[in-house]
Amino acid sequence: MAILIDETTEVIVQGITGFQGRFQTKRMLDYGTKIVGGVSPGKGGEDVFGVPVFNTVEEAVEETGANTSIIYVPARFAYDAVLEAIDSGLDLVVCITEGIPLYDEMKIHHRLESSKTMLLGPNCPGAISPEKSKVGLLPDRSFAPGRLGIVSRSGTLTYQISENLTRAGIGQSTVVGIGGDPMPGLTFRDILPMFEEDDETDAVLLIGEIGGSAEEEAAEYIATKMSKPVIGYIAGITAPLGKRMGHAGAIIEGGKGTAESKIEALRDAGVIVAQSLHDVVDTVRKIMR
Amino acid sequence: MRLHEYQAKKIFSEHGIPVPRGRLAETPGEAREIAEELGGEVVVKAQVLVGGRGKAGGIKKAENPDDAERIAKELIGSYIKGHKVEKVLVEEALNIKEEYYVGYVIDKSRKRPALILSRKGGMNVEEIAEKYPEEMLKIYFDPLWGLQDYQVRKTLFRAEFSSSEISELLKIIKNLCRIALKFEAELTEINPLVLTDTGFIAADARLNVDDNSLYRHPELLKLRDATEVDELEREAILNGLNYVRIGGDIGIIANGAGLAMATMDLVKLMGGEPANFLDTGGGLADPQKMKTCLEQVLKDENVKVVFVNIFAEITRCEKVAEGIILAMQNFNRVPHVIKLVGTNEELGKQLLREYAEKSGAEIHLVDSIEEGAKKAVEIAGGV
Incomplete structure (x- = not known):
């Protein structure tokens, strides 16, 4: 099963003729992802590594039957691209783009509320169900099939932790990068129930960081509804107040969103929180045994 | 991006929110001139982008132009919480009857804007939330339709504000929301919003705009001040x-x-x-x-x-x-x-x-x- 994406997922790439779009399309094809089409207005009829390019998402969906889109367009055009994807009735839209204006995002969320489309991101690395499908830019080498689900707000940190786990013989069902945006589409709270229901997932690793209240909201769900074990790790114990730590969402504002408050909320919900990066593998191993 | 108080006040005033009379001074001499023009008591306010500026000694009252010059001399070139003071705002001192808090924020987990209002102005919003949670009124609204008058009326009548207060506040709140939408604010607040004998005046002004949308607001980019950071x-x-x-x-x-x-x-x-x-x-x-x-x-x-x-x-x-x-x-x-x-x-x-x-x-x-x-x-x- 896995969650969000698997071997049946058919993907179109919005912004396929750009540098990033082209490069990542090749990497996803190499991994075995079913990329069935690309979109680039005005470039319809061309192809990228054998993938047909269409002028509009609507046309791409009609011609290919795709159910998922990945967006590699610049921030200024991302609003339009996401709305176009939602309008075409896709099940899942993965938006890699960073730096989308806040008010554009609010309007996107407003539109999402009245549609069936799920948005992963923006400003996220995407998702991978090892050896089934990869929709995003996660590095293949870090992942192997297995029964641990991972959901995370960061990129390279997730790759590093996954790689450590893979080397220790702990594979993953699906790894989901929800991204470092302050107003992401899918949140921890949305992903956890999917892992809870997935029969290929035995336990979940939640990788959080300072800022916002997504971990606290996840803790509420875990405490009341989750039966599978959850392991947590929170980055940013040493982060100062009021400073944005790289990710737009990683900021402690008005004393809210500290690592301590998140760790406490998760522990209260029964999550086993790894104290530091190098405890993560051991903690997961104990639980998975 | 955070705007300085004097920059935010200019925008407030251009959009129908009353602000105190006053001007910006870069030298003690200028501070004296402004105090002379205004007459009477003035307030000298360091223009630095840090919170808790008043408690850190960045806001001082001056009884006369001599005093204003002396205070400006002290403040200009000094450091407040690690930020160098380069300019001071010299304003008329207000005759304060009541202090309110009015703020506009984007609630990131609810993905919509909210208007926050309180009778306990003058302290920061976290402090109000902690000490007087029952005095903090919060109105969420639709990002596409905007804040509706009835939402404000409903909340304020229930909190037992008077009709005349409500009609005055409504004007200010609507203007604040207009500013927020126009400049794509992450946060904008009037704290305190002061009630004087002649009506409401924004004694302080805060406007933080979304960095990602600055390309749509070249007029704001010009205001960017490098002293925002270390x-x-x-x-x-x-x-x-x-x-x-x-x-x-x-x-x-x-x-x-x-x-x-x-x-x-x-x-x-x-x-x-x-x-x-x-x-x-x-x-x-x-x-x-x-x-x-x-x-x-x-x-x-x-x-x-x-x-x-x-x-x-x-x-x-x-x-x-x-x-x-x-x-x-x-x-x-x-x-x-x-x-x-x-x-x-x-x-x-x-x-x-x-x-x-x-x-x-x-x-x-x-x-x-x-x-x-x-x-x-x-x-x-x-x-």
């Missing part, structure tokens, strides 16, 4: 780096915000003190990028050792190594602890080993973050 942070912004000064002696460089924070945390856990947070972002394929990062971290004179933690998923490791060598050729001031993972990892490490041998530079290659953190702490003398 001097080293300013240079980092100019170089397009995500750098935050923490204050210890172990420099940290990692590619990715989460990885950089996790690296800092581990250094601290092992008994060291991180000097900074630095997320290189992408673009490490160009060795110049890594060089710029190292230079940035080493500008901080307290740094005794640098820990570079790179997970090169697309970037080739030899390019990262080339960048480190480029930087070390320029100034080889401290030992470098380096963890390099990714494409052509061995080649990158080989380059660094050869360079260390040839130049005598102190480079410690490590295989894990734990080992690196331990080594860095050891070099800094922490444990």
Whole structure:
């Protein structure tokens, strides 16, 4: 099963003729992802590594039957691209783009509320169900099939932790990068129930960081509804107040969103929180045994 | 981006929110002139982008022009919470009957704007929420339709505001929301909104706008003030780096915000003190990028050792190594602890080993973050 994406997922790439779009399309094809089409207005009829390019998402969906889109367009055009994807009735839209204006995002969320489309991101690395499908830019080498689900707000940190786990013989069902945006589409709270229901997932690793209240909201769900074990790790114990730590969402504002408050909320919900990066593998191993 | 009080007040005033009479002064002489023009008591307010400016001594009352000149002299050039005061705002002193709080925020978890109102103005909103939760009124509204009059009326009547108060407040609230939408504010507040004999006046003004939308607001970009951040942070912004000064002696460089924070945390856990947070972002394929990062971290004179933690998923490791060598050729001031993972990892490490041998530079290659953190702490003398 896995969650969000698997071997049946058919993907179109919005912004396929750009540098990033082209490069990542090749990497996803190499991994075995079913990329069935690309979109680039005005470039319809061309192809990228054998993938047909269409002028509009609507046309791409009609011609290919795709159910998922990945967006590699610049921030200024991302609003339009996401709305176009939602309008075409896709099940899942993965938006890699960073730096989308806040008010554009609010309007996107407003539109999402009245549609069936799920948005992963923006400003996220995407998702991978090892050896089934990869929709995003996660590095293949870090992942192997297995029964641990991972959901995370960061990129390279997730790759590093996954790689450590893979080397220790702990594979993953699906790894989901929800991204470092302050107003992401899918949140921890949305992903956890999917892992809870997935029969290929035995336990979940939640990788959080300072800022916002997504971990606290996840803790509420875990405490009341989750039966599978959850392991947590929170980055940013040493982060100062009021400073944005790289990710737009990683900021402690008005004393809210500290690592301590998140760790406490998760522990209260029964999550086993790894104290530091190098405890993560051991903690997961104990639980998975 | 945060605007200064005087910049925000100009915008407020242009959009129908009354503000006190006054002007900006860059010298004590100018402060005196303005006080003379205004007549009577004035308030001299340091224009720095930090919270809690009043408690830190940045806002003072002056009884006459002499006094205003003296206070301006004290304030201009001084530091408030680490921020240098370059300008002061000189304003008429208000005859305060009541102080209210009015704020507009984007609630990130509800994904919509909210208007916050309270009769307990003058303290910050977190303090109000903590001390007088029952006095904090919050109205969420639809980002497309905007705040409706009835929502304000409903909330204020229930909180037993008078009809005349409500009609005056409504005007101000609507104007504040108009400003927020027009400039794509993350937060804008009037605190305190003062009730005087002649009506409501915005005694302070705050306007923080979304950085990602600045390309749509060239008029705001012109107002950008480099004093918003620490001097080293300013240079980092100019170089397009995500750098935050923490204050210890172990420099940290990692590619990715989460990885950089996790690296800092581990250094601290092992008994060291991180000097900074630095997320290189992408673009490490160009060795110049890594060089710029190292230079940035080493500008901080307290740094005794640098820990570079790179997970090169697309970037080739030899390019990262080339960048480190480029930087070390320029100034080889401290030992470098380096963890390099990714494409052509061995080649990158080989380059660094050869360079260390040839130049005598102190480079410690490590295989894990734990080992690196331990080594860095050891070099800094922490444990």
